[in-house]
Amino acid sequence: MGVIMNFSKYVPYAAAALFGVQAVSLIVRPTDEIVRPPGAQGERDFSSRCVKCGRCVQACPYAAIVPACQNAGSAVGSPTLDLRNQACRLCRDFPCIEACPTDALRDVSAIEDVDMGYAVVNEDLCIALQGMRCEVCYRACPLIDRAITIDYRLREGDSIHSVFAPIIDQDQCVGCGLCVERCVVDEPEVAIKVVCGEDARDA
Known part of the structure; x- marks a missing residue:
């Protein structure tokens, strides 16, 4: 059947x-x-x-x-x-x-x-890099504080708002895509993706 x-x-x-x-x-x-x-x-x-x-x-x-x-x-x-x-x-x-x-x-x-690829953040789309607090990709990562860490810093030229910038360690990231699935940005596209393919880590 x-x-x-x-x-x-x-x-x-x-x-x-x-x-x-x-x-x-x-x-x-x-x-x-x-x-x-x-x-x-x-x-x-x-x-x-x-x-x-x-x-x-x-x-x-x-x-x-x-x-x-x-x-x-x-x-x-x-x-x-x-x-x-x-x-x-x-x-x-x-x-x-x-x-x-x-x-x-x-x-x-x-x-x-596992080596399915590694995550890459689109800095133009990531709301955390625009000064809005978002740690969704970081919290979703099964290798938290290894594959993804958060760089906390003041936004350049802005003494009020902080940046919670996700930082990807390409050597630790296994490309599972949980960060992609959970990303809150959807327009015009998701703010994080997995780069894969032949010799992706040497690209």
Whole structure:
């Protein structure tokens, strides 16, 4: 019997993938970056190993992993995350990795081993940098005071308002996207995003 998941929040770009005997129909919003599940070892390695079987999609207890939509080119149907809708919860037992039959997801025994990318703050959109108190991304971070810290300082040229600036440590951030999901800024776009892809940390 088919299992149908319909994410009505997304704009109508449909991607259908056949996972064993279960057909899963998903509507996935197009994204600038394809964020891979925990255990991916770079885009080239992942793409060469992933057979788009959908087992990691089925294994994720939070339905955070979804097939890439039809505008993803050759990556269509492969597992990705829409962090704004549902970030990775960094499960301690990593069921997505356990379910992968081809080692496209591998070599993770602790949260610190995950490397999905790293967060980047848009300084023009972040309300904390405009003098409004906001620590949402900081409080959402599972590696609080390591991946994200807060720089408290007076706003330049303003003796009244303080700045609560989020500072990302790229070496500590694992790219789970909880900061992206929780960001209070939504127009014209979210104020924080995860940079990923091949050799992202060397970019």
